Amino acid sequence: MFVLNVIGKGAAPDIFRGLDNGPATILSPGHAFDLPVANEVAALTEARERAQDFGLDINLVSTVKRRKKLLLSDMDSTIINVECLDELADMAGLKPQIAAITERAMRGELEFEAALTERVGLLKGLKLDALERTYAERVRLNPGAKSLIATMRAHGAHTMLVSGGFGYFTQRVAEAAGFHTERGNTLLDDGTHLTGEVSTPILGREAKVKALEEAVEALKIEFAETLAVGDGANDLAMIQKAGLGVAYHAKPVVAAAADVAIQHNDLTALLYLQGYSDSEIVRSD
Structure with a gap:
């Protein structure tokens, strides 16, 4: 069995009236709920169309071993x-060059291992204290x-x-x-x-x-x-x-x-x- 899981500020079952196949289970008032639906795929499509301007995350989720x-x-x-490698690159003054490679690799345009090797190679000579400064100043x-x-x-x-x-x-x-x-x-x-x-x-x-x-x-x-x-x-x-x-x-x-x-x-x-x-x-x- 699948349910329509809706998450986001202002999430309300009333938005999806007519798609439901039973009462909603409220997980977080005004923020998250599960809604049983009959025609699951069609309901997901319709729900996302109805809520496209609401900033909600809407997904079909199985209730088995949930x-x-x-x-x-x-x-x-x-x-x-952050991307730690890009922040290390910033310490070396190379962030635009390395971040561009990172972005392409994360989009699947470059093979990850080769892209990583190339980016790390550009950091040759960077002092080790850059690692500590990156973690302390940039990573949250x-x-x-x-x-x-x-x-x-x-x-x-x-x-x-x-x-x-x-x-x-x-x-x-x-x-x-x-x-x-x-x-x-x-x-x-x-x-x-x-x-x-x-x-x-x-x-x-x-x-x-x-x-x-x-x-x-x-x-x-x-x-x-x-x-x-x-x-x-x-x-x-x-x-x-x-x-x-x-x-x-x-x-x-x-x-x-x-x-x-x-x-x-x-x-x-x-x-x-x-x-x-x-x-x-x-x-x-």
Whole structure:
């Protein structure tokens, strides 16, 4: 069974009168609810047309094994507010050049591993203190990140941060947000400066899928019990593999291919997608 899940300021079941096949379940008054519908695909299309000017996230969500036992999340522009590599580039005075490559890679126009190698190469000679300054001055958790992790952990889920970014940042972000575990790439250095190299194998699109598969096996759960979220092309494979794959404020190629997309709301939306109500959410942000 599927329900129409609606999230956003001013969300009200009355907007969708005539599409419903039963009473709405209110998850957050004036903000989030589930609506049972009869003709699911047609109802989703009609609901999005009705609400196109309302800034609402509207998705069809399965009610089977709805609350997930595993969260696998991207880091840059998903859990945090920036692309760390672009901010490091800013420290080196190369942000426009490197950010342009990042944008093309995230849109799926460039192969991720090659694009990462090229960008890291441009950072050769950057002092290591740029990492600390980037984290301290630029990196912030996105709204809802702590509440998402705290709530899922409180209900027994395992949480993993898996990034094509760098371990220096994934370690710190995972700790700040409350993830159980993290994985990222390793920038190589000579003790004082970056060498312009990244350790291999590079954690990219396929490595994220592998992380999901390994976690499913280790936890002895089904893929239907997993949630994967990200914004870039290198996240798409894990998003499509997971039971609930979410494109979060994502590039168009990702949003178009994912079953579920969040474009207007913060990370607590991932809890409403799983049917959590306000009374069950551990507010930690």
